[in-house]
Amino acid sequence: MPFGEQPAYLRVAEDLRQQIADGTLPPHTRLPSQASIRAAYGVSDTVALEARKVLMAEGLVEGRSGSGTYVREQPPRRTVSRSGYRTLGECSTFRQEQADERVRGTWEGSSERVAAPAGIAERLRIEPQEPVMCTSYVFRMGGEPVMLSTSWEPLCLTGRTPVMLPEQGPLAGRGVVERMAAIDVVVDNVAEEIGARPALASEARVLGGLAGHAVLVISRTYRAGSLPVETADVIVPADRYAVSYHLPVR
Template identity: 70%
Template sequence: MTFGEQPAYLRVASDLRKKIIDGLLPPHTRLPSQARIREEYGVSDTVALEARKVLMAEGLVEGRSGSGTYVRERPVPRRIARSGFRPADGATPFRQEQADTAMRGTWESSSAQVEADDAIAGRLGIKPGDRVMRTAYVFRESGEAMMLSTSWEPLALTGRTPVMLPEEGPLGGMGVVERMRAIDIIVDNVTEEVGARPGLAEELHVLGGVPGHVVMVVQRTFYASGRPVETADIVIPADRYRVAYHLPVK
């Protein structure tokens, strides 16, 4: 299949990318200067600049103030488990994976009562402005931020109950299924939609990415008899992690 001739800046970026992947330009090596690219490839300054922008957007190189552009260390993608199996102790998949491996995982969270905006109200089947408990998480592996999560639960269900705060009380940290069961709400279904987008500046600041880096977003919603009881956005750096699903077969 022929797509026509590539623009000059893409041809230059493709050749430099191959040199990076093949190890001819190893990590921490300075990328050829704009003048060098112009001379070596016989292109204009504009083409050379656009080629470097492509490599930066792909996360292969990074600019260092007053020094130039350098090849980035390429991380080996690691695994984040998403499981349909529930361990006997009620732990969430992240907590279970941390317990089963040598990884040193920690997390921090904060909860606050807020009004549901239109998007969250639609996902929870409630009215915009209804009160929800919003909980923001940062999950870390060996001190490095690896995943963000923000969840919303309708206070019409959990308000003034022992499970109103997801990480506090007698069932704090036990996961949605177990917490809801404690207030006689039986979760029987969960959906997860996985997408990708450029990371927001505040997300990349926490996750250690640079502008333009792509993140995976898992939009998760728990249901009880068809009623949404919790929804969450889970944000994962796409260059460092792979989402692995382990689902039961009935």
Template identity: 70%
Template sequence: MGIGEQPAYLRVASDLRQKIVSGSLPPHTRLPSQARIREEYGVSDTVALEARKVLMAEGLVEGRSGSGTYVRERPVPRHIARSGFRPPSGANPFRQEQAIEGVHGTWESRSDQEEADEEIAGRLGVPVGDRVMRTRYVFRENAEPIMLSTSWEPLELTGRTPVMLPEEGPLGGCGVVERMAAIDVVVDNVSEEVGARPGLAEELLALGGVPGHVVMVVSRTYFASDRAVETADIVALADRFRIAYRLPVK
């Protein structure tokens, strides 16, 4: 294979991908069979199979038991707006974004105490093994799950206070800034890291993805000065969202 030449399976996958993107193979259309790909492109069964696997890993097609492989509906990505601006509504960020988009969003959550592992302890600046409150969220839009989030808060800070449970009590669901202010902790800065990785099986199952689907992860930590008061991982399918930042220039 010379310089710049693609392996045969990538060449086939690239041509089929272009047909999907251009609309020549519209959503819900059955992908050419393995035998058809073999004949049309003059490749082996192995090459045809690997090309189909590439498209499945990219989330462009999906297999249907006993029926074949079909082109998936391509969602129009939504923006997740990120900025330092916080309207005085007292709502959490998800509720604010839902209101801006004019859609009906709901979520469910569950909080449990656990010991901080090495990663979470490092993010919160607490000793490994310290007790934290972990809260898992499933966010839904029009009853469809669209986003997952897991947050951790140090119980050394919130334990035995009215805001120990993020979604219960007088300030349940109000967001980190408002809840911490209720216990005289002033949140004044936040850090975020955005990355992507293959989705875990349980994440893809919850979000309606397919094996190999890439997820976008926003790792966010709220601080009161230099003290971390909450850290969270927000997970969404990468082809459904775009992160849009608006930052002040000083």
């Protein structure tokens, strides 16, 4: 194969992808069978199978047990807004994750005391296996799950205080900034890093996607000066949501 030339299965996948994009193969249409692809493009069964696998991995088609492979209907893409103006203000847990004031949402969360995994301990600047409060959230808009979040707070800071449990006590459901202020910890900066990876089966089950499809992972850490007081991973389905930032310019 000459340098720079695409493998045959990618060329076939690209042509089928274009047919999906331009409506030649609309949503819910059955994808041509492996035999049909082989005949139409003059390729082997292996090439036809690999082309179908590419489209499935991209989330453009889905298999239906006993029926075949069909073009998926792509949901309209919406925006999750995050803002440097709001992250340090008093807010609810939902508002902490979605800064658009027009969006009304709900959340549910549960907390448990765990030993800090090595990666989380590094983010919190504590020793591995030190106790942390781990809280898992599901965020919904209009009843639809849109985000997952898992947060960790060091119990050396919050243990035996009224804010030890984020969803219980006098400040239940409030944002990190307000809760920490109640124990005289002044949060004054937050860092976020965005990456992407395939969705875990457990995440896809809650968010309504397919395992292996891409999700955005927002790794966030709140700090009081240089002291990390909370770190979290926010999971957003990449095929349904874009993450938008509105940041002040100084």
